[in-house]
Amino acid sequence: MKLRPGIYAAQIVPYDAEGRVKTKELAALVERSVVRGRMDGLYIGGSTGENFLNDAEAKRAVLETCAAAAAAASAKLGGPKVSLIAQIGSLNVREAESLGKLAAGLGYDAVSAVTPYYYKFSFAETREYYVRLAEAAGLPMLVYSVPALTGTSFDLDQTKKLYEHPLVAGFKYTSGDLFTMERLVKAFPDRLVFSGYDELLLCGRALGAYGAIGSTYNLFAPLARRVWEATGEGRLAEAREAQGELNDAIQELASLGLYQAIKEILAAEGIEAGDCLPPFGKLQPEAREKARNLGKRFADKGISIPRAGA
Numbered sequence: 001m002k003l004r005p006g007i008y009a010a011q012i013v014p015y016d017a018e019g020r021v022k023t024k025e026l027a028a029l030v031e032r033s034v035v036r037g038r039m040d041g042l043y044i045g046g047s048t049g050e051n052f053l054n055d056a057e058a059k060r061a062v063l064e065t066c067a068a069a070a071a072a073a074s075a076k077l078g079g080p081k082v083s084l085i086a087q088i089g090s091l092n093v094r095e096a097e098s099l100g101k102l103a104a105g106l107g108y109d110a111v112s113a114v115t116p117y118y119y120k121f122s123f124a125e126t127r128e129y130y131v132r133l134a135e136a137a138g139l140p141m142l143v144y145s146v147p148a149l150t151g152t153s154f155d156l157d158q159t160k161k162l163y164e165h166p167l168v169a170g171f172k173y174t175s176g177d178l179f180t181m182e183r184l185v186k187a188f189p190d191r192l193v194f195s196g197y198d199e200l201l202l203c204g205r206a207l208g209a210y211g212a213i214g215s216t217y218n219l220f221a222p223l224a225r226r227v228w229e230a231t232g233e234g235r236l237a238e239a240r241e242a243q244g245e246l247n248d249a250i251q252e253l254a255s256l257g258l259y260q261a262i263k264e265i266l267a268a269e270g271i272e273a274g275d276c277l278p279p280f281g282k283l284q285p286e287a288r289e290k291a292r293n294l295g296k297r298f299a300d301k302g303i304s305i306p307r308a309g310a
C-alpha cells in the first residue's frame with residue numbers, strides 16, 4: 001500500500017459564478033496544502049469538493065487539476081510524494097467507472113467511493129458496486145462510509161464480505177460509531193481505516209486509525225497534526241486540549257455554513273474560492289465578515305496554515 005499515514009485534506013474546490021471549476025485557484029489550493037500545510041495526502045472529489053453537485057466534466061477537471069498540481073508541489077517540496085485518493089462514487093456507475101480509469105491514468109494512489117445512496121440498495125448490490133468500481137480503476141478502494149448523509153453503514157460480517165475482494169483496502173470512516181470503528185481496526189489489521197470526522201480525530205487516532213481525512217484540515221492542518229502526534233505519542237492532556245481548540249473552531253465555522261465559511265477565509269487570503277454550488281446558499285455579507293474575522297483569529301492563534309510569506 002503506497003498511501004502515507006497521517007493527515008489528508010478533503011479538497012475544497014473553487015467554482016465560478018456559473019459553477020465551473022476555477023482550475024487556477026484549485027491548483028493554488030493544492031500547492032498551499034502540500035507546501036505550507038505539509039499534508040500527507042489529499043482526498044479529491046469528496047463531499048467537501050461538492051462533488052455530488054457536479055457534472056461529469058467538472059469531476060474530471062477536478063481530478064486532472066489536482067493530480068498535476070500535487071505532482072508539481074511534491075517536486076517543489078522535495079520530500080515524499082503527497083498521497084492522492086480520488087473519490088469516484090456516483091449513482092451513475094458508468095460515470096464512476098470512467099472516473100476510476102481516469103484516476104488510475106493520472107497516477108492516483110487509491111480510489112474511494114461513497115456508498116450508493118437515495119435508493120435502498122441491498123448489501124449484495126452495494127458490494128457489487130464496489131467490486132465493479134475497484135476493478136475498473138485497478139486501484140485500492142476505500143469505502144466511503146458516511147451514514148449520516150447516506151443512511152448506509154456496514155456491520156462486521158458485511159465488511160468481511162467487502163474485504164473478500166483484494167482491492168477493497170479499507171474505509172473512509174465518517175461515523176460517530178466508535179465501537180464499530182474499533183471492531184474494524186482490530187478485526188482487519190491489514191486494512192486501513194481513515195477517520196472521517198475532524199471532531200473525533202483524537203478518538204480515531206487512539207483507536208488505531210491509519211490516517212484522517214477532513215474538510216477543516218484545509219485550514220487547521222497544523223492543529224490537526226498536533227492532535228495526531230500528541231495522541232500517537234500518548235500525550236493525552238495535550239491531545240485533548242488541541243482537539244478542544246479544533247472543535248471550538250469547527251463549531252464557529254459550522255454556525256456560518258462550513259464549506260462556505262472555509263471558502264470565504266481562503267478568499268481573504270487571496271485564493272478566490274467562490275461560492276458553493278447550488279442548492280447550497282451563498283453567505284450573506286454579515287456572515288462573510290464574520291468568517292473573515294474568524295480567519296484572522298485562527299491565523300493569530302497559529303492554528304491554521306500560515307499565509308504565503310508569513
Ligand code: MN9
Pocket residue numbers: 010046047048146174196197198199213214215216250258
Ligand atoms: O471529509 C468531512 N465530511 C463531510 C470529511 O464534510 C461530510 C468532515 O471533515 C466534516 O466536514 C467535518 C466537520 O463536520 O468533520
